[in-house]
Amino acid sequence: MMKILLALDPSTQTMDEAIKIATDKQASLTALFVLDTTWNDYTAHDWLSGSGSRADFLEYARDHEFVSETECAATFRKRCPFQCEVKSATGRVSDEITRELIEGEYDLLVMSHPFRRGLEVVRDTAGKILKDITCSVYLVQTNPPALFSRNGSASLP
Amino acid sequence: MEEKQGMAKVLAIIPGLAFMILTLFVLRTYVEPWMENVVVMGQKGWLVKVLSLNYILLSILTGMFYRNVIFGGKIPDWAAEGFRTTRLFIKSGVIMLGSLYTIQGLLKVGGIAITLIFSFVFGTILFVIWFGGRNKMDRSLIGVMAASCGVCGVSAAVATTPAVRAKPADVALAIATILGFGIFTMFISPAIGHLLHLSDYQFGAWVGTGILNSGQVLATCLAYNPDIAPGTAVAYGEIWNVVRVISIPFVVFFITLWYWRSEAQAEHISLVKIIKEKFPLFIFGFLGMTALSSFGMLGAEGSETIHLMRQVMSWIFGLGLVGQGAYIDIRELKAAGGAPLKVGLAAGAIKYVLALVVVLLFVAKEANF
Amino acid sequence: MSEPKKNTKMTVFKTDRHEDMAAIFFVTVVVASILIYMAFIIPSVTIKAPTSGKVVAVAVQKGSEVKKGDLLYSLQLKGKPEPKKYKAVTSGKILSVTAKPDDAVKKGKDVILVLQHEKGTLP
The missing domain is CATH 2.40.50.100 (RNA polymerase II/Efflux pump adaptor protein, barrel-sandwich hybrid domain)
Known part of the structure; x- marks a missing residue:
């Protein structure tokens, strides 16, 4: 049976595409959500932060990661008409997706491009993953979500 | 990766740290002397004299080269722990810089620094609040941008984010903008300073006020004049920097008040609590060193003891700056965009130019301390 | 769901507060060594x-x-x-x-x- 991995980010368009392919091909679908832990390195050059200021920030960012995880997983489960697994990993997003792809011997990766997960908003996730894997990849070109709208959560187009 | 404990944690630092030390050693003993003698553009030492490519900028550039070219965008696991010590070294260097001042001198120049900085800090904050509003930027993000453009760049952004409930993804873009602008000005400021024949005092006052991200003020001053002594660019620039750092908690307080002004939560905002949470303790170390030097306990000016101490200081800074460079990922900076980029560039550029004009018009060539 | 532990880890130190204290301690050791070396060790x-x-x-x-x-x-x-x-x-x-x-x-x-x-x- 064909194995598909969906890299979760807030895009529902990508979720739907993955579900559609899995239905068409009668493949098994696994969704992977990676909690980004690179915030620490991203702000590491800043040496002026005082006392608990950076720790507060990292905690705040981590809480956002948790909320985002719950939201994405719930949205995906709601949309998926059949039984599917939602996995969760922590680390650098591109590394974790690559690791899961190799360990789980998947045949196809479905992900948004640009990928909007944690700090990947400033990185080229797909470009990084493509370098290290051998399976097929389906990139869903998504419109960048309304990051700067007054009230929109950074998500769900 | 599992969290390491005890001795293993300390051992994990060694490879990365050794790598940074080796890099700095090669730069200072071989590369810098070579660059001082090499003839470029028909002038001996052009690279050092005009581009200010002394060991300070070389350390940062080499760190950036490691991260972006050799490591391919991510500090490898074997070096990660060692490179994390970079902030410890920079902070230590800054604490030691306290020895360049005496309490009397600090009081004299502090007045000008405080006036200049506070007018620029609050001027920028008001500008960003107005300009961000015009650009229909999210209020949380306006708060973060106002703090970071106003005071210390990234550290101010980090301090304000939780207070104004900004979205981390937006903050990431704001950080990219601020850091990118800071690094850009770090490389061009020394050349502009030389071109305009600014004195060390004027240069320190200018970059101390005008550079968006305070993290780069120190490196810029050292690039302009690598000497560490009273009356050099770094001695003046660092006073400006210290005043800015001290003002972070107050700016966070002000912006938090502005953000929550119409909500019940505004009543729970306490300045004392913010100071406790955000005030950088290393400033006390800095002031402690100033006290020691005021009482002449660190050796007389011009003595070999002071000379040795400043040699050590310059190595500590160099070490820290290699690591700082390695935390700069150019690909991540290029992702800067959207409203934060627009507002950040506008605020940053205005502040940078206006500070230069003010310094040229109102700040004398020589300081009186 | 595993807790992302690494996220709050900053350096070898827990927070900047610890890091600042460590920097102050480090400087104290360095400065004291320099002073002792200059005053008593080298002739x-x-x-x-x-x-x-x-x-x-x-x-x-x-x-x-x-x-x-x-x-x-x-x-x-x-x-x-x-x-x-x-x-x-x-x-x-x-x-x-x-x-x-x-x-x-x-x-x-x-x-x-x-x-x-x-x-x-x-x-």
Whole structure:
């Protein structure tokens, strides 16, 4: 049976595409959500932060990661008409997706491009993953979500 | 990766740290002397004299080269722990810089620094609040941008984010903008300073006020004049920097008040609590060193003891700056965009130019301390 | 769901508060070592030219005793009308004098004299 991995980010368009392919091909679908832990390195050059200021920030960012995880997983489960697994990993997003792809011997990766997960908003996730894997990849070109709208959560187009 | 404990944690630092030390050693003993003698553009030492490519900028550039070219965008696991010590070294260097001042001198120049900085800090904050509003930027993000453009760049952004409930993804873009602008000005400021024949005092006052991200003020001053002594660019620039750092908690307080002004939560905002949470303790170390030097306990000016101490200081800074460079990922900076980029560039550029004009018009060539 | 532990880990230190304290401690150790080394461990210091310039006069000879505040030598600096005088910052004995009047000296490179300082003072 064909194995598909969906890299979760807030895009529902990508979720739907993955579900559609899995239905068409009668493949098994696994969704992977990676909690980004690179915030620490991203702000590491800043040496002026005082006392608990950076720790507060990292905690705040981590809480956002948790909320985002719950939201994405719930949205995906709601949309998926059949039984599917939602996995969760922590680390650098591109590394974790690559690791899961190799360990789980998947045949196809479905992900948004640009990928909007944690700090990947400033990185080229797909470009990084493509370098290290051998399976097929389906990139869903998504419109960048309304990051700067007054009230929109950074998500769900 | 599992969290390491005890001795293993300390051992994990060694490879990365050794790598940074080796890099700095090669730069200072071989590369810098070579660059001082090499003839470029028909002038001996052009690279050092005009581009200010002394060991300070070389350390940062080499760190950036490691991260972006050799490591391919991510500090490898074997070096990660060692490179994390970079902030410890920079902070230590800054604490030691306290020895360049005496309490009397600090009081004299502090007045000008405080006036200049506070007018620029609050001027920028008001500008960003107005300009961000015009650009229909999210209020949380306006708060973060106002703090970071106003005071210390990234550290101010980090301090304000939780207070104004900004979205981390937006903050990431704001950080990219601020850091990118800071690094850009770090490389061009020394050349502009030389071109305009600014004195060390004027240069320190200018970059101390005008550079968006305070993290780069120190490196810029050292690039302009690598000497560490009273009356050099770094001695003046660092006073400006210290005043800015001290003002972070107050700016966070002000912006938090502005953000929550119409909500019940505004009543729970306490300045004392913010100071406790955000005030950088290393400033006390800095002031402690100033006290020691005021009482002449660190050796007389011009003595070999002071000379040795400043040699050590310059190595500590160099070490820290290699690591700082390695935390700069150019690909991540290029992702800067959207409203934060627009507002950040506008605020940053205005502040940078206006500070230069003010310094040229109102700040004398020589300081009186 | 595993807890992302690494996220709050900053350096080897837990927070910036710890890091700041560590930096203060580190500086205390470094500064104390320098002071002890200079005051008690090394017997003499080699004084090199503090800035580039031309030696105008050397006021001491080999073997002479100097007191804190005594004139050691003076340098003519570029662009300055008056030569700059350099005084002894501590008492001691001159072990050797290398620089001669009219010598051009380079900052941090050329040796001017060697001074044996009194133990416990900061040369």
